[in-house]
Amino acid sequence: MIKNGEFYMIHEMKKRGMNITQIADELGRDRKTIRKWLQKSEPVPCQRQITRPGKLEPF
Secondary structure, eight states: OOOHHHHHHHHHHHHTTOOHHHHHHHHTOOHHHHHHHHHOSSOOOOOOOOOOOOTTTTO
16 A cells, blocks of 8 residues: 555656656556556545454354
8 A cells, every 4th residue: 555645756756757667666666556546636545444243253
């Protein structure tokens, strides 16, 4: 998962003229991840999963 700061850094690097491979090398991320986040206009909030009680929990 990418943090909000990294999201804005990716977009700023792209505005400065860096290509996807250069951004990925600089941040240590995969090119596909960089490409995916460049397609989004704003960061997606992280949602935590709700843990449900198991069937055998009462026992």
